[in-house]
Amino acid sequence: MDIKNRITEQVYFVTDTVVDWVDIFTRPKYKHIILEALTYCQREKGLVIYAWVLMSNHLHAIVSAQEGTTVSEIWRDFKKFTSKQILAELAIDPEESRKEWMLNRFEYAARNDKKIKYYRFWQEGNDAQEIFLADYYDQKLNYIHNNPVKAELVNCPEDYRYSSAIDYAGGKGLLKVEIVT
16 A cells, blocks of 8 residues: 555655764753753644654654645754754753763764754754655554664553553554544
8 A cells, every 4th residue: 555545745764863872862851951941842833743752862753844835844843953952951950960972973974064053953854754655654654663672672662651652552642643543
């Protein structure tokens, strides 16, 4: 079955990773910045989320954009905003024991990039793969939801709080998700 029969927009599997795979999303305050930014992008920018998972150092999602904008534009703004917010919070966080080390890694990553003044939070670019086929969609959906299981964080995908697996299991997750069956 063609994915276009299930979803009318262009759909992408996106992955974004923190520089040097720094495990910053082990702290709830940084996870919440991501959640708030995704919610804003849904409400104000037309982002449609079909599936997502936030791991300790990366984010996977299956997304599309409502008419009038593109996933590329939304994701660019999302990454720019979240990097600024997270770095600002990190800089003033008195409880973060790894603050200096993390800021050093982010500063080092920005040194050879003329577009960035001080810090690079997200790795350059993003891995966005357009989804055409239902089988590929299902493969990426399963990959996203099983990421926390594979990392041995939970036994069942729907038990991981920062994922859409609970939505697909009939519950209500942290973000609005368009379920595709």
